[in-house]
Amino acid sequence: MNPSAKPPELERAIGCLGAGAILAGTVIGTGIFLVPSTIARETGSVWAVFLVWVVGGFLSLAGALSYAELGAAFPEAGGEYIFLRRAYGPLWGFLFGWQQVVIGKTGSIAGIATAFAIFLGFFVHDLDQPVWQYSIAGLDLTLTGVQLTALAGILVFTLLNYGGVVLGSEVQNVLTLLKVGAIVVLAVLGLASDKGSWEHFSDAGTVSARIGIESFGTALAAALWAYDGWNNVTMIGAEIKNPQRTIPRVLIFGIAAVMAVYLLINLAYFYVLPLAEVQQSGRLAQDMASLALGEWGGRAITVAAIVSTLAALNGAILTGARVSYAMARDGLFFRHMGDIDPVHRTPAKALIVQGLAAGALILILGRDERAFERLFSYAIFGEWAFYGITALAVIALRLREPALPRPYRTLGYPWVPLAFFLVACAFCTGMVLHNPRDAGLGLALLAAGLPFYAYWRFRTDAGSDARRE
Template sequence: MAPPGPDPQQTLSLRHAIAIIVGIVIGAGIFKAPSLVAQFTGSPGWMFAAWAGGALVSLIGALCYAELAAAWPHAGGDYHFLHRAYGRRVAFLFAWARFSVITTGSIALLAFVFGDYMSQILRLGPFSEALWAALAVIALTWVNLRGIQTGARTQAWLTLAEVLGLLLIVVAGLWLFVGGDGAAAGAAASGAEAAAGATDGASGDASGASGGAPSPAAFGLAMVFVLLTYGGWNEAAYLSAELKDSRRNMLRALVGSIAIIAALYLLVNWAYLHGLGIGGMAESKAVAADLLGVAFGRAGETLISVMVAVAALTSINATMIVGARTNFAVGRDWPALAALGHWHPGRGVPVNALLAQSGFALALVLLGSGTRGGFQTMVDYTAPVFWTFFLLCTIALIVLRVREPHTERPFRVPLYPLLPLAFAAVCAYMLWSSLAYVQVGALVGVGVLVLGALLLWAIDALGRRGARASHSA
């Protein structure tokens, strides 16, 4: 284990924690997933049931994480829980998967989303998207290297701008719902009806019943995208060592964040529905752009570009903040990676871990500039790995209840063990759904984990060799 150095300090307020969590969760997904959910559910009732169900599942999961984070506050978050429950090797594989797939892949994807939309406003030449993406990663890395307070303040302002952007979508829906300026409203209504009529058959085929109940497979696929859009609230665990009065505020941060996110998602989907209709939503390739275009014309198209760019920046910044904490925890536990375990006492950030994370993300941006597959590819690549470790973390709560029964738990999950088992069942179902859906992407994820296992073997071998040399001397 690396020699102890400066540790994280409790400097984050509840407001900062909520801003970071909301910023992580509300990303580009809410501008893409609603059309897919509408397609797979096929009716307004089932569509809203899916989004409300996603909020309920997230709340149950948050209660499980609140117990873990309140009992064992640590900058390593999930990594620390897995380490306590299953040992250092499983924890290392999680850290590797997070570094090589989950976190850096998310940063690179979101950076390309930012680049795609900024290039619609101002092109920087033939490689405009990649240049904007790289600039976003570099700029936000610089912001976070200045210190946790700078990163947290930046996050608060970005999250405010992001929420205001989503509220603009709600305003557009209200504008069309109450009639707009007459002519525009009539065009919107007729356009929505035409879109709905043209796509009723397609929506019915996708959902399994036109206007009725979707098939279990279709609803399960809709939930994959719903929970993907809700995903990220568990990142709050990485802030537990830096959150003031974390034993009480962690539960408040998780529940408060999910409540805000669920309210925004339901309002935004209501706006999409009343602006475009269920058929128009299912057919749309860019549902937010279509809604604002109907409501506000060309100005709306520019606004949506700015909104998505801000949403991408918000999620990148928040992901950088929490992602580097896993690398820091690994550096503290593994001597071969001790450089990652340096915490800058003045700035309150793991400098080397943050630089390594951003460097790998920039490498992915460079690779993706010629070969990226976009939103769908990242779902394929990350979903099976993500749900595997999410399932293990949920079971870890039960394992630690048995293994460490006398540990003080300021918060205990109500209805134990029913709620943890219910959330574990959801995780297992989502793992199965993602494996059945992604196929080739799942193989890539497995390949990455195998590479991590080989790296773990090499590090262990170096450690044993060093121990023998030290013993011989």
């Protein structure tokens, strides 16, 4: 090998369509099939349900507008890791990356893969039953069909993304087109059905006096979870063509498109089902489709949910590995995680380690539903904390680096990033008050990364000093 040859780099191969598919594919996951019932129970009003979706959409848009400025200014792999490092220093970038590697992105991948397996269980009977059991030292170990299916999903999509960003992006395009098309078609068919009634919207002109700040806040938190994932586009900034134009356009128009899809499917839900049934439904999308379209409708919406989770899984795997890759390139993670496959031009080792970590979470926590709930509590708390300080980085960098080239400037600056920061603070405060133990454990996981940061930073600084000598 020629020692003077440049090491392989990531390839700018994702266009506007591919980036848009990644945003829509990772945002529209399982939430839209589950969250509307929670919002309806909390608000007790059809009008308030739609208000929550609109407010949640505009709050997500405020975050997207802030990220658009940062993504256009720093179109590199890593997203928030790059932004926080530049605005506040390497420690903040590392803490974000640590949270993503330890529990944020890996936990999300494990959860999405498990949801895919659960939806598949609608067609494959007894998938939740044990397929392997073993006892050792008095400890019973069990592996279920759901766990095996989830592991298989992670393996398949990790291999697909190992094969090249073009392949991963094309798979994302197809899956996102299928799932958005299916949701829109099913919504239109539901609205055209003679099983529904516009009288279900009879309370739409007033908001129940019973709706308080706490109930609205809980409903809004559920909606924000359904909108979550729009930030993933910035993690692949180094692989997007013409990123100075593409990233802002995809973030802004992508969130608007997702909000339109969410409002359309909610319109179908409430047209077919009255408010009381929406509130009580544990399988809202299936119940709506079965009533409006018959047995085949319930099956069709389940297929749509399976495709939706697969698109979200592919997008999470594709984008997540770029964070650990960027950390390794800066000397703040295991060095070989920054290697690029010379043939496929992908962060191969980062993808493999990410898949192994997500698989381990499934093996350890896959049969404990409450464990997964705790896992998501840790992840969501950490993610929203970093969302807030990343939005605030727009203001910090405007003050610290006024001459920095900014191909896009946040609309409504400084109020838009400041408002999003305050919402993120309120979101995290609500989680601390509602479940202080899980939030505390999330902070403890972040703190556990500090010794690793000190080690990697010392090693990097020592290497720099040696090279200067």
